[in-house]
Amino acid sequence: MTSRPTIGIIGAGNERHCVYLADELRKQGAEPLIMDNTSTLPFPLTLGTGSGMPDSYYNDHSLKDVQVFYLRALYLPTPAFNAQPLEAQIRQEGYVAYAAQRERYAAWLSYLKCLPLQNKLLVNPIDRLLIHFAKPFQMAFLHREGIPVPATLVTSEAAQVKAFANGRDVVYKPVAGGAHCRKLSQEDLEPERLAALANAPVMFQQLVPGQEVRVFVLDGKVLGAFAIESSAIDYRTGEAAVTATEISAAVAKLSIRACRALGLLFSGVDVKLGSDGSAVLLECNPSPMFEGFDRHAEVSIVSQLASFLIQEAAARSAVGM
Known part of the structure; x- marks a missing residue:
């Protein structure tokens, strides 16, 4: 075991939360490896399975001894937001360009799904990340578990x-x-x-009335909670006042229960609190943004997340996993 365990961060080299977590890991004595899966870079993964086959590599970095990974993002075969870098290629190559992006996605998806087979930890498991793209499933699942959610219609x-x-x-x-x-x-x-x-x-x-609260949960524990005040329906669209807040034991229990039901080790849980003490769960985010909330936190979310990842890496290395 080295004195500086390597922690993999799957996302993009210039994505602010990848960089933010990488900086914190360095502060705490670990070596971050940002594994960039954006579609415009040369494909970086080498995967090996079977007797006599090579280890898996990210570019020229062996992944054999990397025991713990944080999954910030696995980008879809076509960009979710800005497609401009690929537009010329798609116009010129058509389906061939799309198929190439699909193959890249399939290789990344396969690698991430293989990590548990190697007794490696991925926060969060790739199947859990995909619930972000299946919001109606999340609502239906939580409702089945007896967790209050808004009435929902997809049509x-x-x-x-x-x-x-x-x-x-x-x-x-x-x-x-x-x-x-x-x-x-x-x-x-x-x-x-x-x-x-x-x-x-x-x-x-x-529309559920009440106070909006973001609760960060990691490994069955609440890391922090933040009240959000905004005149907008979606606080991300305008100015929002964020303050660290205390939540009741019942709301903490509800948030932890929802994460466990969904199989989420780490989540930003959005809750609406009614004036009568009731709570309605809006969403469990499997890859939550936390940098902005950390500006108002007594103990930063990133420091607690980094500490957890490092401890998990040390524990797995100690037992030779």
Whole structure:
């Protein structure tokens, strides 16, 4: 065992949370390895399986002794936001360009799914990250577990939307994320707006009143909680006041229970707290942003996360996993 365990960070070399966590790992005596899976770089992975086959490599770095990984992002075969770097290639090569990106994604996905087979720790498991792109599944699963969630409808049918919105305030968001949550307005219920639903379904939810709180959970423990005040439906769209806050034992228990049910080691749990003490869970984020919250934290989320990753790496190295 070396004095500086290597911790893998899967994401992008210039993504701020990858860099933020890498800096903290160095401060705590570990060596971060940011494993960049963005689509515009030469493919960096070498995977070996079977007797006599080589170890897995990230570029020229052997991954044999890397025991713990943090999964910030596995980018989809086509970019979720800015596709400009690939537009020329896609125009020129068409399906061939898409197929190449799909192959890259499949290799990364295979590698990450193999880590548990090698008794290595991935925070969070790749299958758990994918629930971010299946928000209706998360709501249905948590509801089945008896955890309070908003009434939810996913549809492309105008009549269903009108019926759902009758007598209640409603918000809507993409099924797979990638855009902000907005309040459903009368203009949204006009025929020309509803006609756009034919192109793709949208996720509609009952607007839950109350105080919005982000609860960070790691390995069955609450790391910190933050109250969020914003005039916007989605606090990410404008100015928001964030303050560290105390939560009740019941809310902490609810957040931990939801994470355990979903198989999440680390999560940012979004909760709405009613004036009557009730709590409704909005979402368990499998790859939460925490840098902004750390500016208001008594003990930073990143320091606690880095410490956990290092401790896990040390424990696994000690037993020769």
